[in-house]
Amino acid sequence: xxxxxxxxxxxxxxxxxxxxxxxxxxxxxxxxxxxxxxxxxxxxxxxxxxxxxxxxxxxxxxxxxxxxxxxxxxxxxxxxxxxxxxxxxxxxxxxxxxxxxxxxxxxxxxxxxxxxxxxxxxxxxxxxxxxxxxxxxxxxxxxxxxxxxxxxxxxxxxxxxxxxxxxxxxxxxxxxxxxxxxxxxxxxxxxxxxxxxxxxxxxxxxxxxxxxxxxxxxxxxxxxxxxxxxxxxxxxxxxxxxxxxxxxxxxxxxxxxxxxxxxxxxxxxxxxxxxxxxxxxxxxxxxxxxxxxxxxxxxxxxxxxxxxxxxxxxxxxxxxxxxxxxxxxxx
Amino acid sequence: xxxxxxxxxxxxxxxxxxxxxxxxxxxxxxxxxxxxxxxxxxxxxxxxxxxxxxxxxxxxxxxxxxxxxxxxxxxxxxxxxxxxxxxxxxxxxxxxxxxxxxxxxxxxxxxxxxxxxxxxxxxxxxxxxxxxxxxxxxxxxxxxxxxxxxxxxxxxxxxxxxxxxxxxxxxxxxxxxxxxxxxxxxxxxxxxxxxxxxxxxxxxxxxxxxxxxxxxxxxxxxxxxxxxxxxxxxxxxxxxxxxxxxxxxxxxxxxxxxxxxxxxxxxxxxxxxxxx
Numbered sequence: 001x002x003x004x005x006x007x008x009x010x011x012x013x014x015x016x017x018x019x020x021x022x023x024x025x026x027x028x029x030x031x032x033x034x035x036x037x038x039x040x041x042x043x044x045x046x047x048x049x050x051x052x053x054x055x056x057x058x059x060x061x062x063x064x065x066x067x068x069x070x071x072x073x074x075x076x077x078x079x080x081x082x083x084x085x086x087x088x089x090x091x092x093x094x095x096x097x098x099x100x101x102x103x104x105x106x107x108x109x110x111x112x113x114x115x116x117x118x119x120x121x122x123x124x125x126x127x128x129x130x131x132x133x134x135x136x137x138x139x140x141x142x143x144x145x146x147x148x149x150x151x152x153x154x155x156x157x158x159x160x161x162x163x164x165x166x167x168x169x170x171x172x173x174x175x176x177x178x179x180x181x182x183x184x185x186x187x188x189x190x191x192x193x194x195x196x197x198x199x200x201x202x203x204x205x206x207x208x209x210x211x212x213x214x215x216x217x218x219x220x221x222x223x224x225x226x227x228x229x230x231x232x233x234x235x236x237x238x239x240x241x242x243x244x245x246x247x248x249x250x251x252x253x254x255x256x257x258x259x260x261x262x263x264x265x266x267x268x269x270x271x272x273x274x275x276x277x278x279x280x281x282x283x284x285x286x287x288x289x290x291x292x293x294x295x296x297x298x299x300x301x302x303x304x305x306x307x308x309x310x311x312x313x314x315x316x317x318x319x320x321x322x323x324x325x326x327x328x329x330x331x
Numbered sequence: 332x333x334x335x336x337x338x339x340x341x342x343x344x345x346x347x348x349x350x351x352x353x354x355x356x357x358x359x360x361x362x363x364x365x366x367x368x369x370x371x372x373x374x375x376x377x378x379x380x381x382x383x384x385x386x387x388x389x390x391x392x393x394x395x396x397x398x399x400x401x402x403x404x405x406x407x408x409x410x411x412x413x414x415x416x417x418x419x420x421x422x423x424x425x426x427x428x429x430x431x432x433x434x435x436x437x438x439x440x441x442x443x444x445x446x447x448x449x450x451x452x453x454x455x456x457x458x459x460x461x462x463x464x465x466x467x468x469x470x471x472x473x474x475x476x477x478x479x480x481x482x483x484x485x486x487x488x489x490x491x492x493x494x495x496x497x498x499x500x501x502x503x504x505x506x507x508x509x510x511x512x513x514x515x516x517x518x519x520x521x522x523x524x525x526x527x528x529x530x531x532x533x534x535x536x537x538x539x540x541x542x543x544x545x546x547x548x549x550x551x552x553x554x555x556x557x558x559x560x561x562x563x564x565x566x567x568x569x570x571x572x573x574x575x576x577x578x579x580x581x582x583x584x585x586x587x588x589x590x591x592x593x594x595x596x597x598x599x600x601x602x603x604x605x606x607x
Contacts, residue, residue, distance in 0.1 A: 063497060151517040154474075160471055164460065167472045167473075168499070171472070171501045171503055259500055259501075260500075285504070286480060287481060
């Protein structure tokens with residue numbers, strides 16, 4: 001009797017209970033995620049179905065299209081769905097691409113310095129500072145942008161002839177590609193630095209010592225051995241940074257200029273002063289029109305594009321990391 | 332046991348969030364950002380001086396969103412800065428006080444008067460340089476600043492100035508009235524629009540069609556100032572809420588409420604004059 005009783009009631013049973021609870025929790029999380037993805041795409045479907053691939057193309061003003069879509073929803077019949085999102089997509093690509101490129105170069109050198117070259121006391125200060133910077137809420141950067149960087153660009157960098165050359169089409173008042181890229185770079189660089197440094201620290205000391213023992217100097221050892229070995233971590237950090245940059249809404253809504261306009265590199269230097277509005281802030285700016293069914297579908301379509309690109313980048317990052325596994329260090 | 336203690340702590344949290352005094356009423360509202368400074372001042376005075384047991388919770392999420400909250404029952408009232416639309420079915424609008432939409436420029440701008448037509452042309456991208464407006468003393472390109480589509484300020488401007496045409500692409504649409512004030516303050520070539528409650532240092536209100544944007548010109552019927560409007564409280568039709576009705580009566584009639592409204596930047600419309 002006692003022999004049967006002990007193993008059944010006791011550790012074994014509570015073990016199973018923990019297992020089942022955790023399993024149920026994981027299933028719930030996965031189910032919730034699936035439900036969310038399905039909801040977003042189902043709500044977005046009318047917008048994609050009406051426009052097809054033209055949704056991603058150029059044509060007309062996004063602002064007017066959104067207004068038509070919104071108004072058609074109020075009347076209750078004959079919904080209008082025509083939407084060509086290129087101005088928003090191009091702005092997202094420019095701002096995200098610019099910020100990630102600059103941040104990649106800066107972060108790589110900063111993390112090499114922190115891990116390989118900085119003296120101990122400096123490393124002890126820099127690491128917590130970088131971790132702290134990576135967790136600063138984006139709205140704070142937005143405030144700094146609106147109060148400091150935007151007025152500086154508008155009043156000191158942009159000249160009157162430049163403003164006059166595009167008068168009536170766009171305002172070069174400081175809300176610009178430059179401001180958006182600068183602040184976004186500052187926002188995502190600490191994230192990259194902390195992941196890159198983890199990767200560099202995981203490089204096997206023996207490999208570096210071997211290289212040094214062969215008489216290769218310190219910089220060359222770092223560049224050819226440490227950075228190469230840490231490539232999976234560099235890819236992982238970049239992918240995370242891209243995901244954060246694409247999804248950033250509040251800060252960009254405050255500084256990017258909030259006009260649906262596609263900055264044109266052919267305009268010369270003023271290109272970087274031109275305002276634009278990426279995808280994510282467009283949702284924030286039009287939140288009031290959610291009551292109109294076609295506008296609702298259009299905003300969900302924008303959300304679906306953001307969701308898809310985030311998924312795409314994390315998949316691409318996973319594939320790249322897998323291909324690089326043979327180099328040794330993983331992150 | 333754990334679930335029980337969790338439940339108790341949740342209840343305790345909820346109890347903390349609601350004012351603890353017995354018989355207290357919390358009125359939940361949302362809506363217009365433009366009406367917020369005046370409404371908050373009224374709420375504070377009412378709780379402090381008239382009825383300690385009535386508390387207010389107001390979320391400034393934009394007038395249109397506020398009306399939707401009333402329609403689906405999330406809010407008991409909404410602040411609104413535009414007149415009723417067909418989509419507002421099931422709600423009643425009550426005129427609370429008046430507000431003027433001022434056209435503001437940077438103090439470095441010497442312009443003192445602007446017509447509705449000139450404002451229209453600036454926001455439609457037809458006038459682009461300050462030298463096209465005599466008296467400005469500036470030779471620079473105009474930087475027009477406006478609101479995004481959320482909220483009553485934009486809708487009022489669209490109706491009153493732009494004849495429901497969309498603003499041109501050179502108008503920078505910002506997410507809040509405070510950001511418009513900030514933009515005008517920091518850019519000598521800027522022009523912006525915002526409510527009377529936002530007038531203050533750092534920006535200069537222009538006369539519109541020769542009438543200055545001050546409360547004395549706005550309150551007198553017929554409304555002399557071209558860009559004046561009523562601010563409304565929106566209630567669900569047919570729902571009796573005695574605490575709210577009492578507050579509305581007080582805010583509309585009481586001389587003390589009138590002073591509060593004027594101090595917070597609005598213009599009292601119906602309040603009796605205080606005896607001096």
